Amino acid sequence: MFEFTKEQEMLRGMVREFSEKELAPRALDLDKKGELPAELFKKLADLGLLGISTPKNLGGSGMGHLAATIATEELARVYPSAAFFLEVGTGPVYAIANFGSAGQKKKYIAPVISGAKKMCIAATEPSGGSDLATMQTEAVAAGDGYVINGRKVYITNGGVSDYCLLLAKTGDRASFFFVEKGTPGFIVGRRQEQMGLRAVDVSELVFSDCKIQKDAVLGKEGAGFPIAISTFTVARLSIGALGLGIAGGAFDIALKYAKERILYGKPISKLQAVQFMLAEMDTEIEAARWLIYYPGAALDRGMTPRDITKSSARAKAVGAEVALSVTRKAIEILGGYGVSPEYHLARLLNDAMELFPATGTNQIMKIIQAGEILK
Ligand SMILES: Cc1cc2nc3c(=O)[nH]c(=O)nc-3n(C[C@H](O)[C@H](O)[C@H](O)COP(=O)(O)OP(=O)(O)OC[C@H]3O[C@@H](n4cnc5c(N)ncnc54)[C@H](O)[C@@H]3O)c2cc1C
Incomplete structure (x- = not known):
């Protein structure tokens, strides 16, 4: 295990507060409308969330890839659609920052991470x-x-x-x-x-x-393919983080419900079957957490996308799997309410499924992993 810096802990707290205040009350409505309004997108940008991993000399906050993972996770706990936007910073902006000319960096990076352009x-x-x-x-x-x-x-x-x-x-x-x-x-x-x-x-x-x-x-x-390989390797960190966030959000909903739902005169959290599901969800999340944090932390310590090829593919695949598995169990804990939109789990389950193809399917992630293991 590694420790987070004070700065990373503060970022987590800030994004959690923002998500609870700005995203939680609107998540169902935003999903129905099918768009992230400009005003909300601007708030994400104003908080510096689009440029977390972009170096300071290019206008970003220079907090690094682990910090970007944390911010993505926290947004995704509440509203994964909003978290998906952070991939812009870790994907295309990473490509420009690392492969672009001075003129291209100047022209494209600042407007994108400030939210002025998409x-x-x-x-x-x-x-x-x-x-x-x-x-x-x-x-x-x-x-x-x-x-x-x-x-x-x-x-x-x-x-x-x-x-x-x-x-x-x-x-x-x-x-x-x-x-x-x-x-x-x-x-x-x-x-x-x-x-x-x-x-x-x-x-x-x-x-x-x-x-x-x-x-x-x-x-x-x-140079398109080498750039694509580096860029998607880095972008996969966001997908892993999204999965971790979805799983965490689903777990919180299930835990709260298990403590409040009374059957046979006592909360269902007293039922061993429910306790076992909560224990399994907790294990899955904690096992995934460190696999998902690792490649971002490795990049921050100076490793290259090539060095994290295996860990980034693994983090992406694990993120999709943990999101799906934990959300499904959470739905079971809520019984019939689990599939009702107002409990948010149906939405999180659908969001979790999107992570399987994004930035390459989980089968392709296994091929990448196996390639590294066998080389
Ligand atoms: C929400 C979302 C956002 C996306 N955003 C972008 C984006 O911004 N830019 C972009 O370019 N793309 C984007 N994509 C596309 C995504 O990268 C592709 O969906 C993904 O790479 C898979 O390609 P495909 O859908 O054509 O599936 P296919 O490549 O047709 O795969 C079909 C099936 O075959 C399997 N398969 C393929 N090859 C092998 C193999 N060698 N061995 C074993 N099994 C194999 C796959 O795992 C899968 O099960 C996005 C997708 C989603 C869902």
């Missing part, structure tokens, strides 16, 4: 997110830039972003490109309905003879 990262295609090598979207050099054609699916913030970090084929390699909203040929397709994370925009994007300038390449032309 950014998405677009890799997945209809032909299969797990098999990115078969991707069809292509950028062909033309004149002083590129012409892009292709289609992306399941893009978080795709419909609401000002900037898109797009992965496209360039010859027999791939490259990331900045494509800005309003660029002719950059078309937002349909919003893709999701079973959970209902306030998060997940959309299709279409690129049709979309012309961009040569300097819109992130890093070097042809």
Whole structure:
């Protein structure tokens, strides 16, 4: 076990207070409306939550990846859709901070972590997110830039972003490109309905003879796959944290209910079957917690995304599993009330399911883990 710094403990307290005050009373309503209002998004940004892991010299709070994990966990305990936005800081912003030119860092990072602009990262295609090598979207050099054609699916913030970090084929390699909203040929397709994370925009994007300038390449032309691997490795920390938060939130609801619900003249927390479920949930959460905190702490200690390949894949998969397992048990403890929307567990269960494909499926996480174990 490792200890949290005073700063990290304070962050946890601050985000918990914010979540209870600002998110808890509105969670059901926000889910029904299917969007995170600008005013709430601004509050997340004003608290510095979009730039927790971004270095200070790039305008972030420089608190590190473990701090970002803690903040994501705390938001997700109450409202996972809001927590999903923090992935922007740990994913696309990480890519720009580590691979972008000085001009790109200046142009894109500060507006995104201040909440003034939104950014998405677009890799997945209809032909299969797990098999990115078969991707069809292509950028062909033309004149002083590129012409892009292709289609992306399941893009978080795709419909609401000002900037898109797009992965496209360039010859027999791939490259990331900045494509800005309003660029002719950059078309937002349909919003893709999701079973959970209902306030998060997940959309299709279409690129049709979309012309961009040569300097819109992130890093070097042809460096797309190595950048994608690093970026998704780091983004997986958010998904693990979301899972831990969902599990913690579901546990709290079940524990409170077990103490209050009277059957046979006493609280159901006195029933051994309920106690066993609570004990199992507690064990699952605590076992997951340290696996999920570890890769963020390792990055903060100077390890690279390459060094945390295995622990980040494991944290992501464990996060999805613990969220689903604990939420399901919580629903059982509440009996019929467990599946009623007002008890929030049905929503958390749906949100938990979204974590399985996000940033790569759990089967792909096992393949990554096994690759590292066997190398
Ligand atoms: C909420 C949400 C947000 C997302 N946001 C983004 C985003 O912002 N940007 C983005 O680019 N993408 C995003 N995605 C897409 C996500 O990355 C993909 O869904 C994921 O990579 C899986 O791709 P797929 O859905 O095409 O499934 P497929 O790749 O078609 O997989 C189907 C099944 O085959 C299995 N499978 C595939 N390959 C193997 C193998 N080699 N061995 C064993 N089993 C295998 C998978 O595990 C899965 O069970 C998001 C998805 C969700 C749900």
